[in-house]
Amino acid sequence: MLCKILSNYLKESTIKTYLRKYRFENGELSQQQLADTVKVSRQTIVAIERGDYNLSVKLALQLARKLNTTVENLFQLEEKDYA
Amino acid sequence: MLKKDPIFWMATSIFILGVIIFGVTQNQLWLFLLAGSYLLRPTLASLNIAKSLVDERQMSIQYRSGNIAFAVMIIACIIMSVYQSNKGDHSWEFFNAIVIVGLAAKALSNVFLIGNYRESGTKIIMGVGLMLVLFVSLENGFSVGMLIESAPFWGIVGIGWLSKKFPRAIGGVVLGITVILLILILSKGFIIGQIITAVVVTVPLVTAGVSLIVGDRIESDPDGETVV
Numbered sequence: 001m002l003c004k005i006l007s008n009y010l011k012e013s014t015i016k017t018y019l020r021k022y023r024f025e026n027g028e029l030s031q032q033q034l035a036d037t038v039k040v041s042r043q044t045i046v047a048i049e050r051g052d053y054n055l056s057v058k059l060a061l062q063l064a065r066k067l068n069t070t071v072e073n074l075f076q077l078e079e080k081d082y083a
Numbered sequence: 084m085l086k087k088d089p090i091f092w093m094a095t096s097i098f099i100l101g102v103i104i105f106g107v108t109q110n111q112l113w114l115f116l117l118a119g120s121y122l123l124r125p126t127l128a129s130l131n132i133a134k135s136l137v138d139e140r141q142m143s144i145q146y147r148s149g150n151i152a153f154a155v156m157i158i159a160c161i162i163m164s165v166y167q168s169n170k171g172d173h174s175w176e177f178f179n180a181i182v183i184v185g186l187a188a189k190a191l192s193n194v195f196l197i198g199n200y201r202e203s204g205t206k207i208i209m210g211v212g213l214m215l216v217l218f219v220s221l222e223n224g225f226s227v228g229m230l231i232e233s234a235p236f237w238g239i240v241g242i243g244w245l246s247k248k249f250p251r252a253i254g255g256v257v258l259g260i261t262v263i264l265l266i267l268i269l270s271k272g273f274i275i276g277q278i279i280t281a282v283v284v285t286v287p288l289v290t291a292g293v294s295l296i297v298g299d300r301i302e303s304d305p306d307g308e309t310v311v
Contacts (some may be wrong), residue, residue, distance in 0.1 A: 039135070039138075044140040053140050055139070055140075056139050
């Protein structure tokens with residue numbers, strides 16, 4: 001019970017992310033390199049890739065620009081969450 | 084890994100300063116500087132200072148942990164207040180004051196962040212008035228005496244209601260009343276209890292007065308609905 005509450009508390013995102021895929025398609029960028037270009041910590045990139053963090057629109061746009069794609073390609077909401 | 088940016092060096096300096104002064108004076112109160120060094124980064128970021136030096140996820144974590152810490156501190160203060168009160172120790176009033184100051188600070192910063200100043204100003208004045216009426220009612224019970232004694236506070240509620248129609252004028256009146264209250268409170272002695280009372284009474288009223296004069300950052304549509 002406590003574990004479930006804690007896990008729900010820590011995991012805030014239901015967004016599907018393709019960040020890792022696009023990172024590799026763009027010259028196999030490391031998490032640290034990507035983090036440095038958008039001025040966040042590596043832990044933030046890790047959390048986004050794991051779906052543990054709902055990032056801001058600003059950061060989503062910055063990541064999309066750096067990875068030569070669109071925000072919608074990078075992040076998708078699960079169907080049930082559109083309602 | 085620690086990020087060695089200007090905030091890191093500032094926090095480290097405060098930490099070292101605290102330890103050195105404690106070492107020299109042997110006064111443990113200087114160790115509170117260590118808390119200052121720990122809270123420097125989130126505080127600066129929350130105040131929009133040096134925001135570029137704080138990662139957005141770190142800020143999100145700071146907001147959430149800050150809310151938990153705030154709730155824990157309020158509960159701890161309430162427990163200490165009840166404990167000291169049961170012992171007949173009047174220091175419970177300090178814990179009480181901390182709870183009120185903390186809640187007032189949260190409410191007032193919410194008002195500023197929402198940006199709906201005039202509506203909030205009205206709510207603050209009416210809230211302060213109703214709270215004072217409630218205190219009088221609890222002290223005297225429902226009686227004619229209570230009605231007479233609470234009349235001035237119903238006046239404050241009325242001023243709050245009028246501020247919807249004449250925000251700037253009422254804002255000025257509220258600031259005037261605040262100055263008079265401040266003089267009355269502090270004329271009874273410049274001691275910690277009076278200073279706390281002055282802060283608790285005047286900060287919401289000054290905020291309300293200024294909010295009414297400044298006006299809204301959020302526009303209203305013709306039907307009177309607030310549009311964010």
